[in-house]
Amino acid sequence: MGVVSDPCARSWIGRPSSAWVGLALVCLALSCQAQPADEGGGATGETTESAADAGEPNQAPAAPSLASPADQALEVPVVSELCWTPAEDPKGDELGYRVWVDGVELANGETGEYGFTTTCTGPLNLLGERSYSWRVRAFERDDPTVESPDSETWTFTTGWEGDTKVLLFDDFSEDRGWTVSGDAQSGAWVRGVPQQVYDLDAELAQPGACQAGQCWYTGDNPGGTLGEADVDGGAVVLTSPPFDPSDATSISVSLARFFYRSDLVPTGVSLELALLVPDPDQAEGVTVHVLDKLDGGVGASPQNLWTSVAFAACGIELVPDTRLRITATDLVVPEAVFVEAAIDEVLVEGYLDSDVCSQGLGALCDPAAPEAACGADLLCCAQGPIFDGVYRCDYPVAELGDLPPVEQGGPLFGPLGCDAPDLTVLDWDLEVYTQLIWVAPDSCSLYEGCVDGDGWRTVLRFDTKTANVGSRDLILGIPANHPDLFTYSPCHEHYHFDNYATYYLLDGDDVVAAGHKQAFCLVDWESWAWDGLGPEDRVYTCFNQGLSLGWSDTYAAQLDCQWIDVTDVPAGDYTLRMEINLPPEGKSHSTLVERRYDNNVLEIPVVVD
Structure with a gap:
């Protein structure tokens, strides 16, 4: 490693103070985290030699036992801590604990050290309606290379919070039952990571990465050639597995999308998002409700960047077995227009106590034209810590700004705006x-x-x-x-x-x-x-x-x-x-x-x- 290297690659609780006091300060600022254990791994429990024992074998501690949340627990609060029972060390040495959640180790950022000295993590902020797995390993604080086997791996699922409930979420990291159809000559939807393609004007024609991880995109093009395997001569259709919105008063659909067309104004080129609502009175057994359609004509603009968008599904019957359909179409003479599309991170949410289609507080809104949903007194505000395209009407609140109150937690007197960090x-x-x-x-x-x-x-x-x-x-x-x-x-x-x-x-x-x-x-x-x-x-x-x-x-x-x-x-x-x-x-x-x-x-x- 160079003179300037990463000093926190091996910083542990229990390192002698002369070795780590200065190092811990550097590691805290570096915000370091240890490498996750190998899949299904864990320490072997092999004996190692401790200098204090003058060559005598030092037996590894026993594996910890998990305590809470209970295995397969449901409706776990979104702010919870993980706890386990103390492990036993054969010689009574002081122990620390390493914790993994979904394979990612929790680094103790308060001290710049790895591991915990207690048998609980302290409060953790979790996501609602999300399943997590976790496990714990003990180690000797005086010699962190002496580790126990891993504990059992437990799982738990958090409850829903606020007035929304997830009806469908897919980040496309695995196959969850989407179906591909259509009559186009090429460009069928593919799940994976697309090959980056630029057009003759150096515009991005196909992204070189998904919004996150894997996504669905039109036409696998391993050579990265413009117009190769793009949508031609018809439509390519991607349909979600069914979901049940019948307990909700209204629903919204959000997703990240990418759409490229080499000509902005031709007819017969589009990317459509629609809900398929079961209806036995219709010929195909469904009523199609179009939520959004990018096509040509006046006002058309490029959409060839990943963009998170959201739409309220208003005026539809909320019944089981509803599905989402994404259709990319190019009916222009083949090769005359290049068309590419991609989608990622699809989320359908049901609102149990509020109607996002009604005007007023909590309504889904368009930041480009907020008054239609929010009126004159409310603001159209992005939701959540991570932007996903969802905006809802909310009251303006003061910010901290440059004039904080005398004490933390006091009233704020800065300019009014959306209730969010800055x-x-x-x-x-x-x-x-x-x-x-x-x-x-x-x-x-x-x-x-x-x-x-x-x-x-x-x-x-x-x-x-x-x-x-x-x-x-x-x-x-x-x-x-x-x-x-x-x-x-x-x-x-x-x-x-x-x-x-x-x-x-x-x-x-x-x-x-x-x-x-x-x-x-x-x-x-x-x-x-x-x-x-x-x-x-x-x-x-x-x-x-x-x-x-x-x-x-x-x-x-x-x-x-x-x-x-x-x-x-x-x-x-x-x-x-x-x-x-x-x-x-x-x-x-x-x-x-x-x-x-x-x-x-x-x-x-x-x-x-």
Whole structure:
């Protein structure tokens, strides 16, 4: 590894204080997480040699027993903790515990160490109506290589929260019974990961990745050739498995979609989203309710970025065995127009106590024309921590802004807006400097694209301080809630939070170098709004992520990859541009929901010497 490496790859509870006190501080800022155990794995329980025992075999502790939530428990609250009974060690050594949820280890972000010293995790924020699996392993705190076998793996399912209930959700990570049909000559729907294709104008004609993981897309095109296996000469149809909305008062359908057409205005080219409602009086046994249709004509616009959208299904009969249908059509002379489509993360929700089709509080709304649903007094606000295209009418609330109340939890007096977090980049006391570092050929810095080459490199180091100045906390919870937001790094042996912050070095308007935040967590680090709050007041950590109102996530200049490689940049005056939570490449919107996005960029003058 290079001089600047990942120091938290092997940080454990129980490491002698002289070895880890300084290291723990670095690891907390790095927000590190251990590599998940192999599928079905667990420690073997082989004996190891402890220095304290002068060569005598040190027997591994027994496997812990899980306690709560009970195995296969239902309706578990969305804020719960995981608990287990203490494991026994043959010599009575102090033990720590490693915990995995859905195969992802929970890293103890409060201390920068792996594992827990207690037999409960503390409160975790979980998703409603979601099934989780979990297991625990014990280890000796004085010698963490001495581990128990894994506990049993238990499962539990959370209850629903609020006024919505999931009727159908599919991220297409596995086959859940969608059917493919249609009469087109080519372009049939395929589940997997598409091959990136650009047209002659350098416009994206087919995405090179799904919204998250796998998706359905039209026409497998392994060669990446424009017009190869696109939709031609008819329609390609994708139909969902049935779902039952009969207990709901109204329903909504949301999904991520991509739609490319080489000509915006031809007739006979479209992407249609429709509900198929059983109706024995119809010839085909269903009534077709079109929720949305992208086609040609006046007002047509490109849709060739991943875009999350949502629609209320109004004026339909809510009966069992309803299905969703997505149809891509090209009836133009083959080869005259290129048509590609893709869909991902389909969600159908039922509203049990409210009608999203009625005007007023809670109604589903269009942010481009909010008054139709919200009237003059309500705002059209995006829902949830992760943007999924759903907007509902809500009352305006004050934000924290630049004038926090005297005490945490006091009334807010900032401008009115949607009730949501608001992330911004602080320029307070930023440390910016250049440094010469040595990068080994096998370093993580090189492997993960933090530098442009090995050997001696000059980097511009700087702090990134992200503050929440909105009206409420940003709550992400455990990493398993949103696996699409994290990428596992085999080099660092932990997960990284993707597409959160990017950095550019500008000479005027020209980008001369770039970098990115290579971090795992978004966590409470320090309170910028109230004095006297310390580590014991943090709510969100590596294992239960988020950012409290009035707190900031600080990524210090001295950390690995917190830089821009300026080795080949001439000395001189430049502008450092930091961007947080802007739309990732290939997507039309930001990942995290905020009140506003016009304060997500900070530019400061810097000198490269």
